[in-house]
Amino acid sequence: MKFTVPIGPQHPALKEPISLRMTLEGEVIRDADIRLGYNHRGLEKLAEEKTWLQNIYVTERICGICSHSHATCYTQGVEKLMEIEPPKRGIYLRFLVAELERVHSHLLWLGVAGHEAGFDTFFMYTWRDREVVMDILEMVSGNRVHYAINTLGGVRRDIDDLQKKKILDSLDFLRRRSEFYFKIGANEPSFVARIAGVGRLSKEDALALCAVGPTARASDISQDVRKDDPYGMYAEVPFEVATATSCDVLGRVVVRVKELMQSYNIIEFLLKNLPDGPVAVRAPRRAKPNEVVSRYEAPRGENIHYIKSNGTDKPERLKVRAPTLANYPATVVMLRNGFIADIPLIFAAIDPCICCAERAVVLVDGRSGEEKIVLMSELRKQAHERWKKAPLKKDAVWPF
C-alpha cells in the first residue's frame, strides 16, 4: 500500500483539473492515487506583486464557490498585521455574507450529491432554491459570485431595513425547504440505501489524516474553527457544531443539512442583533514587518492563510491552504476497497473545488495492468447501472 499526495509548491487546492489513479481488482478499488497540479495559476506569486488592497480581489478569485472565504481569511490576517479593528457592524455584515455563502455552497453540494446518487429531481429542486440565496447575495453585495464586500478595516456596503426584511422573509422559505429535504432523506429508502455505508472513513483515520470540515464532522469529530478558535463575532453567536456518527456519505449529507439549519439561525441572530454604527474604518497602506496565520471555517472546512509583511504596501509572502487539499489524503482511504461505481459519489462527498473541471479517470486493471481512460459521465452511467441491479439495503436507515 503506497500512495503519494504531492502537496504542490504553490496553491494546489484551486478549481483545477485533477487526475485520480485507481488500481482495481474486478470492481473493487485496491489503491488510489490523486495527481494534482494541472491548474497552477501562480496566484500566490501574483499576490506579491499587488498591494494589500488589490490582493483582496486576487484572493477572492482563488475559488468561485467559496470566494468570500478566501477573501475574509486574507482580510482578517491583514487587519491583524495592520493592527486595525473593524467596527462591530462591519464584522456582523462580513459574517452575514459568510453564512449566506455557506448556505449557497451546501445547497449546491446537496444537489450534486443527489445528482451523483442518481436522484436528479433532488438536484433540480435544491438548485432552484439556491437561487434564492444567490439573489440575496446579489442584492447585498452587487454580484452573485464575487461579492467583493470585504475591504481592509470592514465591509464596503451597508444594508438597509428593506434588505434586512427581505433576507428574513427568504430565510423562512429556505428553512421550510431544507426541512422538507431532511424529511425526504428520511423517507426515501432508495436514496438512503445508495449513500449509506459508502466511502467509509473511521474516526481514527479522519483524525490521523487531518480531515477537515464536514468530512471530519461526519466521522464524529466535533471540529469547527468557529467554535474552537472563534474569529469575528462567532464567540457571541449561539450555534452548535453539527456532527454525525455514521462515517459515510450519508453522514456527510446529514452534517450538511444540519449545518444549513445552524446557518439560518446564525443569519437570523446576526440580522436581529445588528449593531449600529459605521461599517469600516480607514486602513493604512503599509503593514509593519510581521507574519500572521489566519484561520477560517469555509463551507468545505478549515481554510488557512499565512501572510508575511515586510513594511511595504505589498505582502512578502502569501500561502493558502484550502480545505479540499486537507481532505485528499482522507479521500484515498475512503476510496480504497470501495467500488468503481462509488468513485463519483465519494469524491463529490468531500465537496472538492475541482470536480467540475475533472472529467477523466484512469482505470488500471489490477490483474492485467491495462489502463483505460473513461469519462466521468460514462462512470456515472456505469454506477447507475450497477445500483439498479443491486438489492436494496433493507437495514439502512436515516439516523433520526
Add this chain to the structure above:
Amino acid sequence: MRIAAFLPEILRHLFKKPATVDYPFQKLEVPKDFRGTPFLHPELCIVCRACVRDCPAEAIDILTVNEADKKFKMVIHNDRCIHCAQCVESCPTAPKALEMDHLFEIAAFSRWDLKKEWEYVKAQVKPKAAAGTPSAEAKS
C-alpha cells in the same frame, strides 16, 4: 419509511410556472446596487490617479494628451476589468467621477470593442471635493 415520498412534490410542480425566465425575450431585473461596468463623468475627474493605483486588474490608464492645456485621456479596458468597483470607491471626488452602470450583457466580438475612452480637460480641484476622504475630513 415510504416509497416515492417525493412524488406529491413532483406532481405539484406540474401545475407551477417554470422557475427560469424566457431569456433573451424576457430579462431579469438586477438590484439597484448591481456592479456593472465602470464609466467616467469626464467633467468631474481631477486626475488624481487613485483609480489607476487601486485597480486590481490594471484596467484603467490615464494618458496625458497635452500637459499645457491640462488635457487627459482615460481608457478603461473592459476586457481586463473584473467589475469590483474598487475604482469607484477610491475616487475621492464628490460626486464621484467614476460610477458603475447596470449593464450585464457586455459581450463583444473583439476585445478592442470593449475599450472605452474619454478625452477631457482636468477638473478644478474644489477644496471641499478634494477633502472627500474620511481621514482628511476628520483632520480639518
